[in-house]
Amino acid sequence: MPCMSKLEIKNLCFSYDKVTPIIDDVSISIEAGSFVAFLGHNGSGKSTLAKLIVGLLDKNKGQIFFDDEEITKKNIKKLQTKTALVFQNPDNQFIGATVEDDIAFGLENRQMPHEQMQDEINKFAESVNMLDYLKKEPINLSGGQKQRVALAGALILKPEILILDEATSMLDPQGKNTVRELIDKIHQENPNLTIITITHDIDEALLCDKVFILSKGKLVKSGTPQEVLRDEKALLEVKLDMPFIYRLEKKLSETGIDSQAENLEQLVEDIWASK
Amino acid sequence: MGIKVENIFYTYQKKASNSTLALDNVSLTINDNDFVAIVGETGSGKSTLVQTFNALLVPDKGQVKVGDFAVNYKNRKSKKIRGLRKQVGLVFQFPEYQLFEETVEKDVAFGVKNFGANNEEALASAHRALRRVGLDESYYTRPPFELSGGERRKVAIAGILALNPDIIIFDEPTVGFDYSSAKELMNLIVSLHQSGRTIIVVTHDMDLVNTYAKKVFMLDHGKVVFEGEPSELFLYARENNCLDIPKVIKLALALKEKGMDIDINQIRSIDDLVKAINNWRQHNG
Numbered sequence: 001m002p003c004m005s006k007l008e009i010k011n012l013c014f015s016y017d018k019v020t021p022i023i024d025d026v027s028i029s030i031e032a033g034s035f036v037a038f039l040g041h042n043g044s045g046k047s048t049l050a051k052l053i054v055g056l057l058d059k060n061k062g063q064i065f066f067d068d069e070e071i072t073k074k075n076i077k078k079l080q081t082k083t084a085l086v087f088q089n090p091d092n093q094f095i096g097a098t099v100e101d102d103i104a105f106g107l108e109n110r111q112m113p114h115e116q117m118q119d120e121i122n123k124f125a126e127s128v129n130m131l132d133y134l135k136k137e138p139i140n141l142s143g144g145q146k147q148r149v150a151l152a153g154a155l156i157l158k159p160e161i162l163i164l165d166e167a168t169s170m171l172d173p174q175g176k177n178t179v180r181e182l183i184d185k186i187h188q189e190n191p192n193l194t195i196i197t198i199t200h201d202i203d204e205a206l207l208c209d210k211v212f213i214l215s216k217g218k219l220v221k222s223g224t225p226q227e228v229l230r231d232e233k234a235l236l237e238v239k240l241d242m243p244f245i246y247r248l249e250k251k252l253s254e255t256g257i258d259s260q261a262e263n264l265e266q267l268v269e270d271i272w273a274s275k
Numbered sequence: 276m277g278i279k280v281e282n283i284f285y286t287y288q289k290k291a292s293n294s295t296l297a298l299d300n301v302s303l304t305i306n307d308n309d310f311v312a313i314v315g316e317t318g319s320g321k322s323t324l325v326q327t328f329n330a331l332l333v334p335d336k337g338q339v340k341v342g343d344f345a346v347n348y349k350n351r352k353s354k355k356i357r358g359l360r361k362q363v364g365l366v367f368q369f370p371e372y373q374l375f376e377e378t379v380e381k382d383v384a385f386g387v388k389n390f391g392a393n394n395e396e397a398l399a400s401a402h403r404a405l406r407r408v409g410l411d412e413s414y415y416t417r418p419p420f421e422l423s424g425g426e427r428r429k430v431a432i433a434g435i436l437a438l439n440p441d442i443i444i445f446d447e448p449t450v451g452f453d454y455s456s457a458k459e460l461m462n463l464i465v466s467l468h469q470s471g472r473t474i475i476v477v478t479h480d481m482d483l484v485n486t487y488a489k490k491v492f493m494l495d496h497g498k499v500v501f502e503g504e505p506s507e508l509f510l511y512a513r514e515n516n517c518l519d520i521p522k523v524i525k526l527a528l529a530l531k532e533k534g535m536d537i538d539i540n541q542i543r544s545i546d547d548l549v550k551a552i553n554n555w556r557q558h559n560g
Contacts, residue, residue, distance in 0.1 A: 041456070142317060173518070177519075200452075239456075244523070245522075248523075252549060268526065268529045275556050
């Protein structure tokens with residue numbers, strides 16, 4: 001049967017000690033070009049799942065398909081060249097001595113000729129608004145700037161799947177905003193790029209096409225943010241809360257103001273109209 | 276116990292050509308049993324400031340009075356600094372990365388032993404502190420490295436609580452935590468406040484400031500640029516286009532602009548906002 005998924009995970013299981021399941025029979029299908037969130041509490045297994053997808057960890061059971069081709073030990077390298085990861089801690093993933101070295105790191109591994117590399121570096125540094133910083137050392141950069149460099153270093157490899165593992169969670173609000181805006185821009189400009197963001201920030205998940213909620217290693221719910229993130233009871237069961245706008249709408253509805261607004265501007269209008 | 280900061284200055288790399296003035300004539304007062312937030316952009320001097328409260332950093336000029344001890348250049352080698360470190364507990368950002376002992380109880384007891392307690396007393400203090408943060412005896416002899424990030428952070432906080440400080444400073448306590456873990460930690464901080472301690476939270480999280488802080492100081496380039504209640508801070512932030520105003524306040528301000536009679540000072544939560552909206556409807560419906 002033909003399948004349109006970019007990534008198909010079937011009955012995946014993983015445990016560090018073969019006793020306590022960390023990923024417990026998870027099946028997920030992700031469409032090409034979509035922007036999805038793996039959402040879950042601390043320790044829910046969401047980062048482990050990402051590591052299994054890119055082969056940083058070996059699964060115990062189950063199957064992973066990339067463009068309908070099953071990933072095995074033999075062809076995992078091929079998948080790895082088509083995926084890129086950006087991690088949580090900006091200080092742990094800065095490898096180069098300067099911004100340009102860091103962006104180029106992955107290309108060097110792919111043995112690209114030097115002349116060609118410089119053009120690419122400039123192009124991708126510009127795309128994350130870091131072109132003026134090419135010769136800077138990491139110590140001179142803020143957390144947000146380091147994450148932008150990490151994004152350039154990931155995108156320069158022209159991945160088909162970009163995985164963001166809590167990429168904004170250690171940043172200050174200014175850093176968070178610039179990185180989130182950048183991710184949004186990347187999504188708009190690369191319609192074929194599949195983006196997986198791993199987060200416990202429910203307001204961040206609100207912007208995705210689809211949300212997968214994990215708890216204790218199991219997939220407990222999936223759907224559009226509107227379907228999944230309005231279910232307060234289910235979210236509280238997995239130690240998460242509804243996004244601000246839905247929490248407010250729920251409280252308002254208890255007092256007779258009904259709104260299904262998806263943004264604050266519309267909600268203000270609905271409240272005003274209720275008088 | 277309170278803190279009085281009097282005209283302090285602090286410069287990093289004082290002798291180097293790229294020296295940075297981190298605190299520039301800062302004065303402020305924190306009263307006994309206050310719940311204070313210190314906010315400001317990264318690099319504004321927040322963390323430097325709080326490190327002068329227990330003399331981890333000593334101001335180049337000016338002084339910080341904590342109880343009857345003055346942290347200043349003259350007293351920089353005073354023996355009383357040891358006692359001060361016990362009275363003023365500082366929980367750094369990501370404290371879970373600082374655990375090093377082989378068991379949870381040893382890690383928590385470490386500080387207490389350092390202050391002269393014998394092994395038995397230190398362990399008793401450690402166990403009390405661990406129960407306070409919600410870790411029961413099944414955790415006592417486990418290696419900290421086996422625990423989740425949230426549990427490790429609790430162990431680190433217990434290490435400070437075991438010293439029974441009067442003043443506790445938390446640098447970004449909830450960063451990286453999910454909703455439940457963050458709420459649980461804030462409940463602990465509230466209970467520490469209710470038991471009489473002075474709480475100082477350094478944070479970027481304006482929802483946290485709005486919900487919990489009684490008073491806020493904002494730093495910018497090493498200077499105090501704002502001092503007041505959270506609601507006043509958000510009006511200041513809007514005028515000056517800085518900080519991340521909480522969504523509940525953004526919405527209240529948008530409704531106020533439309534003409535709703537709404538007192539921003541009263542809005543600390545979604546419940547407060549819904550109540551204000553319904554009051555307005557009753558009077559205008």
